[in-house]
Amino acid sequence: MKKHFDILRKCSLFNQIEDEKLIKMLGCLGARVETFDKKYTIMAEGNPAKYIGIMLSGSAQIFQIDYFGNRSIVAGVEPSEMFCEAFACAEVAAVPVTVVANEPCEVMFIDCNHILHTCTNNCGFHQQLIFNLMKSLATKNIMFHRKIEITSKRSTREKIMAYLMFCAKKADSNSFDIPFDRQELADYLEVDRSGLSAEISKLRKQGIIKSYKKHFELL
């Protein structure tokens, strides 16, 4: 557990929690760590939604896959980020998404009930954790607003530009890397991959952007 300490400290769930408390807390919460190889399923659609996941190392992507196999990327998960906490907190029966490892991963799982309901030891940290959960759920809500703002654009070109402008704003620079390859970007923007490639080429030829693989530059 020690080696993950720095990552855990950055996790929004443990905001304002002192280091010594954090260590004790993890035992009390019954946290466990599992490892996953690239492409392995960390959480499958239909699984009971009891656990909050925290990415300790590696990265993953959250998908929704329909009966025709069309996948839509909901979000990426980077180290120290939480996932599936909304399903656990809302006490839905099953998670409606699939989380797949992008690369070898270590993931910490915490039973959400251990956070929400006071344990027999009567630990004092539940209030702070609930407050932290609330904050990060609010932040995720805003992430969704942004995704909807981007994908509600009617044309591929507008979606690309809206996404790139958001990335530039986040990076605070006109030059930045995106976390998706072309197929993944297409799945995130909900457009056809080949059409996406064609449109990016066009934007490049028209001198609106520069791009090489995952690196982009707004001109």
Added chain:
Amino acid sequence: MKKHFDILRKCSLFNQIEDEKLIKMLGCLGARVETFDKKYTIMAEGNPAKYIGIMLSGSAQIFQIDYFGNRSIVAGVEPSEMFCEAFACAEVAAVPVTVVANEPCEVMFIDCNHILHTCTNNCGFHQQLIFNLMKSLATKNIMFHRKIEITSKRSTREKIMAYLMFCAKKADSNSFDIPFDRQELADYLEVDRSGLSAEISKLRKQGIIKSYKKHFELL
């Protein structure tokens, strides 16, 4: 304030709060009520995101509108439902949406800081309110997942069917009313209104659905 009591009690923010406490609490929270006529803007994009809204009577819709005037309906707001709580809780500077009254409305506004931070009277209810906020933010997260699941479908027909199947599930019946008129449904599904009308006609002719105005039936 008295006449809104039954509505407020149903609001998820006040879950598990006893009736007598609720009354005192409202004063302490500095809740205020405003009325809006049909089509009036209850909250405008760019407003400071300090306040949580609670719909007391009437209904509204939450929009995102881009620089080209394309509007996307994010959600509807019915009596006893909260809105803009995510922006207030996440402490973003400004709300990124516009909330417009569908019909004459009464709305209660509560400064989110009064909920999150203990007041000088040291009222004991903050913990419960924060817990309730967390729950409803989690639930909204799931709403967004559903919207993304529906709008990520690539064709108008699939979007309609995904939406209607969700409505049927919610109503627990194949016969139900939807809360949108055609233009609004188009804005929610992020498609063209005339194309939507045409596709609904086609579904009707093919015997897949029955529909009359806002009433639908899956066959």
Added chain:
DNA sequence: AAAAGTATGTTGAAATTTCAACAAACGGAG
């Protein structure tokens, strides 16, 4: 009850997206 305004359905043309297929570039594995 008529008039005006709004919502819905219909249509065809134009624009866009998807799809399928292939070529080129790239990155590891051996």
Added chain:
DNA sequence: CTCCGTTTGTTGAAATTTCAACATACTTTT
């Protein structure tokens, strides 16, 4: 270094969506 699998770019045809315009039905106002 070469081979193989993967990613990215390109293309043209087919399908779909958007757009504009109008007809019809329905509501609200006067």
